[in-house]
Amino acid sequence: MISTVCVDQDGVLWIGTNGGDINVFSKGKRVAIYGADDGDLNGNPVQASLCDTKGNLWFGNSDGSLTCYYKKERSFKILRLITEDGDLNKSSVWALFLDSKGRFWIGTHKGLWLFDRETNRGKKIHFKVSGLQNLSPLYIRAMAETDDHTLWLGTANYGICKVINEKELQTGYEKKYGMAENSVRSLLASSDGNLYVGYMAGLAVFSPGQDAITHVYTTRDGLCSNFIGCMTEDADGQIWLGSNSGISRYSRHQHLFYNYYIAGSNRSVLHWEDVLFWGNNKILLILTPMTLKRLPLPNLS
Numbered sequence: 001m002i003s004t005v006c007v008d009q010d011g012v013l014w015i016g017t018n019g020g021d022i023n024v025f026s027k028g029k030r031v032a033i034y035g036a037d038d039g040d041l042n043g044n045p046v047q048a049s050l051c052d053t054k055g056n057l058w059f060g061n062s063d064g065s066l067t068c069y070y071k072k073e074r075s076f077k078i079l080r081l082i083t084e085d086g087d088l089n090k091s092s093v094w095a096l097f098l099d100s101k102g103r104f105w106i107g108t109h110k111g112l113w114l115f116d117r118e119t120n121r122g123k124k125i126h127f128k129v130s131g132l133q134n135l136s137p138l139y140i141r142a143m144a145e146t147d148d149h150t151l152w153l154g155t156a157n158y159g160i161c162k163v164i165n166e167k168e169l170q171t172g173y174e175k176k177y178g179m180a181e182n183s184v185r186s187l188l189a190s191s192d193g194n195l196y197v198g199y200m201a202g203l204a205v206f207s208p209g210q211d212a213i214t215h216v217y218t219t220r221d222g223l224c225s226n227f228i229g230c231m232t233e234d235a236d237g238q239i240w241l242g243s244n245s246g247i248s249r250y251s252r253h254q255h256l257f258y259n260y261y262i263a264g265s266n267r268s269v270l271h272w273e274d275v276l277f278w279g280n281n282k283i284l285l286i287l288t289p290m291t292l293k294r295l296p297l298p299n300l301s
Contacts, residue, residue: 002279005270006049008057008071013270013277015284016046016059025284040076041067048096052104052117060093064108066115081106081113081122089113089122097143099151107140107153114166127169135169144187146195146208154184160197160206173206177213188231188239192252196239198228203241203250217250222257224248230278232271242266242278247287260287 001018013025020043024032036043048060055071066079081089095107106113115122142154151163159182162170174182186198195206202218225243232240239250246261268279278285
């Protein structure tokens, strides 16, 4: 399973898998495979990735660790998150995010961390939620930042959460709309100013200006599947959704879905230079506005 895809400053693709390997592709050809056997990685599933402003590559792993590939040194380093009490984080890292202020956020299945890339130290964020006495650990699956510089968390147990001053959370948006399902799998801050939310049971459009969910779409409205595992936006403002059954393109102007039943179990997507790279079971699907093309990746674990 291809669980995460990112591109470095040289246009090289880095592909993380559930088998714990990282495959590197340049100009359509695989140029490297990094894994535990080489001593570069720890062998745990790679679940999230990003490239920072220095060109360093960051990967989040299922055992709670981070892996950084330092561009200048051309070497990997495995980093651990440690709490103020000295406890080692063992919660799976599902999401990595750099906000507009350069802050590096790490989302795990037991909470949010703020990470200092200069000292390689993290700080776990402890939130308060109005009306909730006992807040269960946030199961964070996705993060995004809207135009008003608000950080949003997509969680499996509290739906979408608005971060306020790194201390408070605002939740309950799904309940206000009347949704029964609140398990989020993907988030997209779109160029239209809205936040698109992919759930296990459909797609929602959230308006930051109204501070509310305004629309919810399911298979009854044309989606090919309700399980939205990943999302991105192309240069024309089209919203692309990866699901268990296929790929959907949402036209914001027509409010219609166009479905492509060409690959299932989509868990990651990257939009780069007007090309969409979809990570699913054992292929990397390359999609452009005019052509659909499969690029097999043999022996990916």
